[in-house]
Amino acid sequence: MGENAAILDINGILAILPHRYPFLLIDRIVAVEEGRRAVGIKSVTYNEPFFQGHFPGAPVMPGVLIVEAMAQVGAVLLLRGVPDRASKLIYFTGIDQARFRRPVVPGDQVRFEVEVLQLRSRSARLRGEASVDGARVAEAEILSTMVDRGQPSSAVTP
Numbered sequence: 001m002g003e004n005a006a007i008l009d010i011n012g013i014l015a016i017l018p019h020r021y022p023f024l025l026i027d028r029i030v031a032v033e034e035g036r037r038a039v040g041i042k043s044v045t046y047n048e049p050f051f052q053g054h055f056p057g058a059p060v061m062p063g064v065l066i067v068e069a070m071a072q073v074g075a076v077l078l079l080r081g082v083p084d085r086a087s088k089l090i091y092f093t094g095i096d097q098a099r100f101r102r103p104v105v106p107g108d109q110v111r112f113e114v115e116v117l118q119l120r121s122r123s124a125r126l127r128g129e130a131s132v133d134g135a136r137v138a139e140a141e142i143l144s145t146m147v148d149r150g151q152p153s154s155a156v157t158p
Contacts, residue, residue: 007032008076016079017072018089022049025069026112029076037115040073046106061104066138067095070128074114074142078124087149093123094143101137108132114142122146 008016008029017024031039044061051059071092079085104110111131118125123145130138 006030013076016076016085019072023068024072025065026072026076029073032077032080034081035077035116035119037113038073038077040069040076040112040114042069042110042112044104044106044108044110048106051106059106061108061110063098063100063138066100066104066110066130067098067128067140067142069110070112070114070130070138070140071126071142071144073112074124074126074128074144077114077116077126078119078144078146082146088146089149090144090146092142093145096141096143098140099138101139102132102135104130104132104137108137110137117141 006028010027013024013026013029026040026042029038029040031037046059048061050062050065054060054062075090078090079088082088109132112128114126114128116124117127123143126142126144128140128142129136
């Protein structure tokens with residue numbers, strides 16, 4: 001299967017991630033190497049709710065949402081093989097070395113490549129890159145922890 005074909009379409013993503021509109025920020029997963037890396041796609045349209053205010057007349061996808069989309073690709077990678085994933089959530093515990101190279105605008109198709117740098121039983125360090133038409137637009141290291149649903153967020157420690 002080529003990398004342009006979806007390994008997971010939107011329905012497959014919805015079966016893994018708890019995110020829903022308007023906060024589900026990825027459209028498909030096109031590659032997965034279990035426990036190592038995943039590649040996801042986001043087609044950015046003018047209809048995105050954040051463009052209404054960011055910025056009127058000059059729409060730019062917020063950098064924090066680019067990193068969030070990157071993290072969602074990583075969450076698919078981390079949760080895909082978890083048998084009881086419906087009872088789990090993945091929380092951000094840190095973002096390091098985030099850089100934004102150029103704006104993401106309506107009409108762009110963003111490709112997110114996320115790789116595992118370190119994986120423990122309940123925590124992970126991932127490196128993500130976002131690109132449009134082969135040009136890098138953002139990158140970051142993402143730290144996360146897996147928790148049981150219903151666990152208070154104050155109980156989360158990196």
